[in-house]
């Protein structure tokens with residue numbers, strides 16, 4: 080390298096470093112000045128909703144809903160400010176001031192994003208945290224509810240059950256998930272085969288757009304209303320609340336979990352399940368949770384456990400003949416089954432005692448760990464030798480706390496067209512796979528080992544899962560499948576790499592909607608829909 084290029088390089092580095100540091104420091108002060116000024120004009124008492132790093136509770140507010148310890152380290156970029164609005168009039172000023180000062184804004188509802196996109200950014204940013212927007216009103220007679228974005232799905236289930244034992248809602252399994260991110264990415268759980276996704280049951284919404292206007296379904300129009308039901312809310316605005324259609328559930332449902340090891344023919348049973356699970360009666364949902372088990376002396380022996388984890392929307396008397404007819408190999412008997420109310424089944428699937436309903440209102444997850452996850456869709460059964468390859472990967476050291484979950488599709492999912500909502504994974508998919516690997520604090524320095532294990536699993540699976548595109552579920556966010564450029568105009572070509580995987584052909588319609596509602600790409604992140612303007 081000659082002297083000239085060295086001095087050019089030094090100059091460039093100087094410019095980059097000085098620009099970024101002044102930009103963040105000044106941007107920060109200007110942003111705060113702007114915010115205080117704006118909020119003041121709006122007659123708001125602001126001091127109790129704005130947290131800067133100088134506030135003693137800044138760290139706990141930041142940390143509270145985080146579900147993935149990968150994003151809690153010292154080196155994780157931190158927001159300049161966290162705003163926890165108590166009234167919706169406090170939101171447009173945040174948008175205006177962030178726009179005016181070139182600062183990114185991340186909206187957080189439940190904070191469960193797998194890659195931390197609601198609270199981490201590589202460029203200067205603020206968090207708009209909707210934790211105080213958690214009101215839920217249930218009208219059992221009309222079978223509808225309004226639920227604010229910061230509410231958790233557990234609290235929604237709780238409020239529904241409080242009003243009626245025969246109403247429910249088809250959303251996720253983990254009670255602490257926030258409805259803001261969950262519904263806007265699709266959202267599914269044990270009622271999926273009967274009622275589809277959470278997003279399939281959203282009938283109205285309120286959103287604040289990039290110009291600070293509050294819109295409902297009528298005033299936002301059908302294109303934007305379509306986009307936010309599965310296209311990810313973060314690209315389009317700040318969703319305040321959803322109006323949802325509640326669904327009928329019987330007074331008694333039946334649950335069971337049957338565990339089989341390889342020695343108990345798990346491979347054959349998992350293989351057989353692939354031909355059956357998506358074709359069963361819509362009232363029957365049987366997922367498989369695969370883990371590794373160490374046993375024997377010093378845990379040196381290993382096997383795989385397949386847990387067939389199920390809910391049936393009816394009594395055991397109707398379930399047993401159904402199972403006898405369709406899946407006799409599993410050997411289900413009455414003693415394996417428990418009848419309970421739908422709300423108790425929510426606790427059962429979440430791993431809580433079924434009497435402790437109040438837990439559904441608790442926003443604190445009992446166990447928060449380090450993890451990395453990925454998703455896949457399966458259209459053709461994986462042969463037994465293909466499953467055995469998964470078992471071999473499970474025997475590797477990094478997979479001690481790995482989990483692979485097969486969730487059956489079919490039923491209602493087959494009846495909804497691929498373009499009805501941005502979520503395109505409908506007919507033709509027999510099940511979805513979630514790949515997960517967890518690790519502990521002591522291994523934090525070795526995160527890369529675990530992440531490369533799950534990447535190996537993912538490349539191994541390529542042969543057996545959907546391709547062109549290799550489909551993925553946005554709510555199981557995975558930045559490995561592609562990310563936007565950080566600076567400047569987001570490249571359409573680059574965004575379509577990940578966009579087609581999440582949305583297939585719906586990606587282009589999402590881009591059209593985005594280009595109209597947010598032409599300057601204010602609402603952006605590593606996987607936000609690009610605007611073509």
Ligand SMILES: Cc1cc2nc3c(=O)[nH]c(=O)nc-3n(C[C@H](O)[C@H](O)[C@H](O)COP(=O)(O)OP(=O)(O)OC[C@H]3O[C@@H](n4cnc5c(N)ncnc54)[C@H](O)[C@@H]3O)c2cc1C
Pocket residue numbers: 146185186187188189190191192193196197209228250251252253255256257258259260261263264265266267268311312313314316317318319554555604
């Ligand atoms: C323990 C655990 C269990 C899970 N179980 C399930 C499950 O059973 N089924 C399932 O489908 N998924 C499940 N998920 C995934 C979950 O659906 C997604 O992570 C979902 O996006 C979380 O929503 P949130 O509001 O909690 O997350 P956040 O991290 O707050 O937000 C996620 C994304 O949505 C954006 N966003 C959030 N709120 C708004 C808003 N109000 N307006 C606009 N954009 C917004 C954020 O900016 C971010 O991009 C689970 C996740 C975890 C961690």
Ligand SMILES: *[C@@H]1O[C@H](CO)[C@@H](O)[C@H](O)[C@H]1NC(C)=O
Pocket residue numbers: 122
């Ligand atoms: C402004 O705030 C004061 C004190 O909180 C309140 O009494 C008054 O009604 C508010 N005015 C408006 C227009 O909201």
Ligand SMILES: *[C@@H]1O[C@H](CO)[C@@H](O)[C@H](O)[C@H]1NC(C)=O
Pocket residue numbers: 126127128129130131133134
């Ligand atoms: C943060 O600190 C400022 C300055 O000390 C104070 O005025 C404000 O009330 C604090 N904010 C919160 C939310 O406690």
Ligand SMILES: *[C@@H]1O[C@H](CO)[C@@H](O)[C@H](O)[C@H]1NC(C)=O
Pocket residue numbers: 342343344
């Ligand atoms: C496993 O399957 C084989 C052959 O299908 C059968 O003979 C055997 O009894 C099964 N084992 C168990 C534990 O069910």
Ligand SMILES: *[C@@H]1O[C@H](CO)[C@@H](O)[C@H](O)[C@H]1NC(C)=O
Pocket residue numbers: 374375376379380
């Ligand atoms: C563990 O594996 C060893 C070697 O294969 C075997 O001899 C032993 O019986 C196994 N232990 C148990 C508890 O199955």
Ligand SMILES: *[C@@H]1O[C@H](CO)[C@@H](O)[C@H](O)[C@H]1NC(C)=O
Pocket residue numbers: 441442443444445
């Ligand atoms: C909420 O759950 C957490 C984690 O399990 C627990 O520590 C806490 O005591 C619970 N809070 C209440 C009010 O029950």
